Amino acid sequence: MAVCTLLSFIWFTILLLIQPYPSFGSRTLSAIVTNPPPPLGICASAVTKYGYKCQEIDVTTEDGYILSVQRIPVGRHGGGGGGGGGGGGRRRQPVLLQHGVLVDGMTWLLNSPEQSLALILADSGFDVWIANTRGTSYSRRHVSLDPDRPEFWNWTWDEIAARDLPAVIAYIFQQTGQKIHYVGHSLGTLIALASLSEGKQVDKMKSAALLSPIAYLSHMTTALGVVAAKVFVGEVTIVFGLAEFNPKGDDVSRFLKGLCADPKVDCYDLMSALTGKNCCLNASTVDVFLRSEPQSTSTKNLVHLAQTVRDGVLAKYDYGNPAFNIEHYGMPMPPIYNLSNIPKDFPLFISYGGQDALSDPKDVANLLDDLKLHDEGKLSVQYIKEYAHADFIMGVTAKDVIYDKIISFFQRNQ
Numbered sequence: 001m002a003v004c005t006l007l008s009f010i011w012f013t014i015l016l017l018i019q020p021y022p023s024f025g026s027r028t029l030s031a032i033v034t035n036p037p038p039p040l041g042i043c044a045s046a047v048t049k050y051g052y053k054c055q056e057i058d059v060t061t062e063d064g065y066i067l068s069v070q071r072i073p074v075g076r077h078g079g080g081g082g083g084g085g086g087g088g089g090r091r092r093q094p095v096l097l098q099h100g101v102l103v104d105g106m107t108w109l110l111n112s113p114e115q116s117l118a119l120i121l122a123d124s125g126f127d128v129w130i131a132n133t134r135g136t137s138y139s140r141r142h143v144s145l146d147p148d149r150p151e152f153w154n155w156t157w158d159e160i161a162a163r164d165l166p167a168v169i170a171y172i173f174q175q176t177g178q179k180i181h182y183v184g185h186s187l188g189t190l191i192a193l194a195s196l197s198e199g200k201q202v203d204k205m206k207s208a209a210l211l212s213p214i215a216y217l218s219h220m221t222t223a224l225g226v227v228a229a230k231v232f233v234g235e236v237t238i239v240f241g242l243a244e245f246n247p248k249g250d251d252v253s254r255f256l257k258g259l260c261a262d263p264k265v266d267c268y269d270l271m272s273a274l275t276g277k278n279c280c281l282n283a284s285t286v287d288v289f290l291r292s293e294p295q296s297t298s299t300k301n302l303v304h305l306a307q308t309v310r311d312g313v314l315a316k317y318d319y320g321n322p323a324f325n326i327e328h329y330g331m332p333m334p335p336i337y338n339l340s341n342i343p344k345d346f347p348l349f350i351s352y353g354g355q356d357a358l359s360d361p362k363d364v365a366n367l368l369d370d371l372k373l374h375d376e377g378k379l380s381v382q383y384i385k386e387y388a389h390a391d392f393i394m395g396v397t398a399k400d401v402i403y404d405k406i407i408s409f410f411q412r413n414q
């Protein structure tokens, strides 16, 4: 099961690439492998061309990673009233957008300005900030570690939650003097939930909108064959080691091609089974996506996600034996993130999809159970029957279905 999870994250990415095509072919795989990352920064390649101001900013984490952050301070036409529709003269409220695993901040900017959440928020009067977590193409930098060395990739989402998120939030807080609203997708929801459950960032955040939330992963359905799973275990531990996991790299691509060549593995069915059938993607947008994604992450991060599936609890990275865990945590088992500890009056908006095989409705039900004592009125939950994982960030109907609701949620919680 754990191993299948690793694959499902890869397959999620692949699904995004091939969804509009009738069948899975090696043509698509080659496209993934041969597309180089865009040479321009995110502002230049996806924001300023539409007439928005956009700043490229570097934020350094406590452990030395240099993260690329984009700020879109106003909308195209000076951008609505201050603070998302408030009266003139009020300060614009900052919103941080946090992407998921194997992608980067570009995911918020793939559709037209009228359909992309980052630009919709800017045009609605918000001060928009886009995070790019460690290891993604614009955040492959460190004050002393070289990304070609394994030490650079020695982290999981524990560190994204404990280092990247606080660094970026502290920077925004310092620049704007205001608490922020947060939007996370997929892994971006997990790191917020993990932080909030430890009482962190609560004092710097006004509210959080969580799209396609990932906390529990035990019900994620996978149609992956046992043969494929075994191959993957071998590849992960022997070929990849604890290092970079680059979906565009030769090792990973050879591995994927090998899997699809196995007669027991039907890649097309596998895809639907793993991530769900996205209802509302634009084929042109998927091509844009191809140019910048998928992005690297650390193999250790994928192993940690797999542990989450295996164990059915949300815990820190498991070093695999009690002695190592005692060395790192002072206890034989890794500490748990207890989501019931999220402050009950913290405003949360949760939106999940009926077709989402990564953020399975049963796992979302577990998350909601942890939040069952949350103050009424501080928790808004939206269920979208026809949506799957990628529809939340790239769906052509997402503005009407979700984004307008996020904006009113933020306005209610200024």
Ligand SMILES: *[C@@H]1O[C@H](CO)[C@@H](O)[C@H](O)[C@H]1NC(C)=O
Residues within 6 Å of the ligand: 150, 151, 154
């Ligand atoms: C990876 O980080 C852990 C601490 O999180 C440390 O104990 C270990 O020595 C590091 N390994 C490498 C190869 O840098």
Ligand SMILES: *[C@@H]1O[C@H](CO)[C@@H](O)[C@H](O)[C@H]1NC(C)=O
Residues within 6 Å of the ligand: 112, 282, 283, 284, 285, 396
């Ligand atoms: C899909 O994307 C193309 C290219 O950006 C655009 O011209 C078209 O209007 C989009 N379709 C929808 C339904 O948004």
Ligand SMILES: *[C@@H]1O[C@H](CO)[C@@H](O)[C@H](O)[C@H]1NC(C)=O
Residues within 6 Å of the ligand: 336, 338, 339, 340, 341
């Ligand atoms: C989480 O915390 C709640 C109350 O704060 C407690 O009742 C529950 O047992 C905790 N769960 C775990 C798994 O520790």
